[in-house]
Amino acid sequence: MQQQRRKLKGFTLIELMIVVAIVGILAAFAIPAYQNYTNKTHASEMLNASSAMKAAVGVCLLSGSTDCRSATANNGVPASQTFDKATDDKFAVVSNVQVTAASGATNINGKIVATVDATAGKAGLAKGGTVELIPELTPSGVTWTIGCTNIGSDEYCPKS
Template identity: 35%
Template sequence: MNRRSIARRAQAGFTLIELMIVVAIIGILAAVALPQYQTYVAKSQVARVMGETGALKTAYETCLNEGKTIAGACDLGATSSSIASYSVPFVSTAGTALTTTTNSAALSETGTIVATFAGGAAETLKAATAKTLTWTRTATGAWTCGTTAPSKYAPAGCPGV
């Protein structure tokens, strides 16, 4: 063999079987990664809504402490959400700007704040029956959180079903 033929063989590249093996490995990795990513997205969205409604909980508590309990007396300072609609003493729709954040109903010592997953939320949180996250206040002032989302999506402080 002369030098020229040896140089051509070294630069031959990959064989078809080697390329097929690489494509198969990438396919297997993608098949495992995509469902895990979707789970991660749903879990982060439940945690986000828990945080958003937690801010409403603080404002609700402040209004109770200041005696602003009649309808329209309390500005809860809510912001719009692209993944949830709220039902506090006011109602919002996911993805639309809030026109008012004052309470439309009287605040009570045993109130609830409910967020329903909608809009840009993960399909697993909206499918069939939309999942909710609920903060409930007891007469003693303790707040508890619960969600109808599957427990694999629920944050540590808000158990799921």
């Protein structure tokens, strides 16, 4: 009786090392792309946080006023809105954004400013960075120009 060789099953060390190398290479590309994606998302969140202020300024401008936030009257536009840190037991939602309509700043030549918290920051966005919305009254309504200051990278600035 000859003894039959048993065939061993499994992966060799070389095969496992190749798989680990491939996963490492994929992660090297995926992590920076994900960080850029999250920073763009946080900047867009700042734009969305200012939508209530945009609506108030739009209504004010369309009703004929040219000074929607002054020392004497606010014309329905709040001075500021702060979105504080809030947590939920299922997931943490952190928003360090303040939207401001400074006195005299949201008239035809003014702007609405959404600012990242200067001490805590927000993900990869620069601390104290801003997304600015400048209204323009046109025959078809109020159009908004978006600009960013010190937000980190120009590619994070939302386009619309």
